[in-house]
Amino acid sequence: MTGVIGQPVDRKDGPAKTTGQARYAAEYPYPDITYAALTHATISRGRIESIDTAEAEAHPGVIAVITHKNAPRTKPTAPTSLIDLNSLAPGTNVNYLNTDEVHWDGQPVAIVVAESADAARHAASLVRVRYQTLPATVDFQAAVPTAVKQKSSPLGTGAKKGDAQKALAQAPVVVDEQYTTPPHHHNAIEPHATTAYWEGDKLTVHETTQNIPYVRTHLAKKFDIPVGNIRVVCPFVGGGFGGKINLWPGTVLAVLAAKATGRPVRMSLSRKSVYRTVGGRAPSTQRVALGAERDGKLTSLIHTSVTRLGHVGGAGEQIVSMTNHAYDAANIHTQQHTVTLDVLSNTSMRAPGESIGSFALESAVDELAYQLGMDPIDLRMRNEPARNPVNGNKFGHRMLREAYALGAEKFGWAARTPEPGSMRDGKWLVGMGVATAYHPAWQFGSNAYVRLNQDGTVLVKVAMHEMGMGAATAQAQIAADALNVPVDSVTVQWGDSELPFAPGAGGSGQTASVAAAVLDACRKIDKKRRELDRKGFVEATSGGGDLRNNLKTLQLVLSSRRHVKAASGAQFCEVRVDPETGEIRIARFVGAFDVGTVINAKTVASQLRGGIVMGIGMALAEETLVDPRTGRIMNPSLSEYHVPVHADIPDIDVHWLGEPDPNMPLGLLGVGEVSIVGVAGAVANAVFHATGKRVRDLPITLDKLL
Incomplete structure (x- = not known):
């Protein structure tokens, strides 16, 4: 073993990008x-x-x-x-x-x-x-009363345990609120x-x-x-981010x-x-109702949602996905609904479903903590499940308690005073908020070709995708570790359909999917090393045809319903709010994550920070404005669709536990999407702590605080 796994190796695509040699789709010359x-x-x-x-x-x-x-x-x-x-x-x-x-x-x-x-x-x-x-139907809010239950899918559309509505009516402490999120666009x-x-x-x-x-x-x-x-x-x-x-x-x-x-x-x-x-994230309206005993034990958890489809396509987001696994409530009811409008189809956007569903869920949990007079972390840990709370299935890997402990230490949560509006820094109101992050771990069918040459160099071929996350570098580290060669001796070819099949880069599943194929090919090479002297090289392939990969992917998706595999984490946010203008500034942000094995410390830190930045944008700025009379997008440019800039973002401190999941290739759980989940909730909870004003409709703009 070379010890290269987990190291902050420089990106193999870095020189091409920084010198302008990297060609993008609109840069290929043709006569x-x-x-x-x-x-x-x-x-x-x-x-x-x-x-x-x-x-x-x-x-x-x-x-x-x-x-x-x-x-x-x-x-x-x-x-x-x-x-x-x-x-x-x-x-x-x-x-x-x-x-x-x-x-x-x-x-x-x-x-x-x-x-x-x-x-x-x-x-x-x-x-x-x-x-x-x-005649056209384009107004989402007007159409919400006509919503129907979302069609079932392998990703799930709802769950039920016990009688959540009855338990809610009998609970001594209740939160029952509506939350909304607007449409979003990717803006790659x-x-x-x-x-x-x-x-x-x-x-x-x-x-x-x-x-x-x-x-x-x-x-x-x-x-x-x-x-x-x-x-x-x-x-x-x-x-890309799904777009x-x-x-x-x-x-x-x-x-x-x-x-x-x-x-x-x-x-x-x-x-x-x-x-x-190009489709974007659909708007949502959500109800979250929590019933609890006075000691904080949840007796009822209800989470329902409505999102938008187009008559010409789209799919409902997995808004209640996190809720189905998050808290050990005695009675649970979750259900997703959709309305169909004369608009462009919606599509995946980073952590589709979980990112907006977590805003509603984690805001409601925070509201319950204040009603109970409990610390928001203590309330979460009071209801942390040992098994999947809906059906009792085992968690493949869940170290959320450890992530919260790490994050709270790094953030300095103990210095927080619990009363809203009780902390100040000069004229600024100071608030601290926390929320849970969760994203399922996906694996799809993939192929790979690996060749080990007599001089110790290695060639890896796989038609995977590089969208800025350092995919080639990660697979080079994986191959180097498996074949016991220096990472600099590994060349990776990617991004071409003439190379061995790789699945799409989505659901934070590409690294684990391709790693399984690369590792399999490397194992085959190890068994044939004796051929090196005679042939001068050893090569091996892994995987099968499209049908085989489709079937494998289906099997992996369905297995996730029997055995819960997911990345998780704790998001900590500190805000400053001007009481006169309502201006919000993010002062500090800390994320602590259980993402399994980390292949490259440098690229993983970048991915986690990037997700948090997107979450801050969702919390405070981003909103696609749709004319409810015509269905036309009214702010189709970066001059009017606001995204965070450098001045909006503080230093973001990210940490991970580094414990592998034994049920995933190399113990990987995926990092690209989990870090956006819970961010908007943490920001909203920090704003409430600072001001005493609860904003349940994203984005949190200053007019909603005045």
Whole structure:
């Protein structure tokens, strides 16, 4: 063993990124390349009565204007199926530019191809469309009373133990409140982009994606060509956070435009086009009701939610996922509901469900602590379960008590005085809040190729994704440790569909999934080391075909329902609030986590801090504003959609226990998403401690404190 696991190894992709050598999807040169831009629908539901492209076609540099009248025919999107996980690839079920129907405000109704990006964008604004407008339902809050139970899924949509409503009515101490969260958008530093090139019936796509298999299989179905005829290349992705898991209109239409024009096409979406064609996090309204004895023991826990889908797609978030595992209540009832509107589909956003569900749950627990006069940590530990509280299943790994103890020590929780408004720093009100973090540990089917050469160098090939988290560095450390070679001797190739299959990077599951395949290949090599002298190298592969990987993934997902595997942690926040203006400043933040084995201390610290930053944005700033009359997003840019900047964020202190989970490859539990969970709750609880004002509707803006 080399001892490289857990070390702060410098990132292998660092030099390429810092020197500008790293190529992203919109940076690949092709001879005779063209540029494309979209024209968006301006209604939420209806049909195109007429479309006038004459002015756009006459604009200098324009090569083609493609609409539903002249677009190449593509195959309709097939229904989703858990037997074929790749059927989950498309963001919507709309057959873009193969229909005159409009399903959401922003749906592409034309794509313009030109010799320059500027010409394409201006010409796209010259396309004139007249619509037959049909009645549309776009107001989420107005639709909440019509919500229906969410369809069941392997991720679960609710749970029941005992009679929670009866127990609530009999409880001596009760909290029963409503909480809301708004829509959110990802705002990755690299907007969605596609470079597409056809050679006969063979297609090369440079795509900003976190799911190569989805891109490849969906385009094969859409354009009716063999999967093997498509190569997807994406070695570098400038941030994803869930927004680049699915295929959205831009990808399909760039490929369609390249087919129609016979030339390479590049389309880099404007920030506005990203908002209008790529799904974000759905809004939610949630009820959390807690009943407790006067000693703090929970007798009833109720958590219900309503989120939004689009008529053309989307999926309900796992809002009650954390609640199903968090507290040892005698009676539990959780249930998710959805409404379906004439809007763009929602999609995954970092820790989908758990991040917004934890805000409501952890705010309610904090409210209960104040009613009881108990320390918020003591109340949580009073109700910390030894087994899964709903069905009694064992936890694969749960060291939340230890995480709280570590976090409280590092944060200095003992210095907190419990009364709201009791702590000051000059004119500033000081508040301290805490909340629990939780995220399930996922593992998916993966393949890998490993080659050990006689000179001690190692080559690892796997079509995984690099979105800024240091994926290649982690797998190099894993291979180096398994084969007992220096990490600098390991080369990793990734981000290309011609390499061995890897699953999409989502659910904080890529590292563990790929690690299992790399470790398996390394074990095979160890058994064949005697061949080194004769052949000069030893190579091995791990994994199987798409069907085998799909079945393995399903088995792993279903097994998680029998045996709870999850990362967890404790979030500690200190705020300063100006009592005259309501201005909130985050003064300190500490996170302590149980994330299993840590492969790279440097990249893990970065991931944990990044999640906390996103959680602070969710707590204090981020909100997609949707016009309830039209369904149009009213702030589709970073000038109006507010995200945290450096001045908003203090030094963030992160810690981890480092204890492996024996049920996961190398003991990994995943770190990318757990650290956003609970952050908004910790911030909201700190604000209450500072001011005595409870804000139950995110974001916590100053007007809600005045």
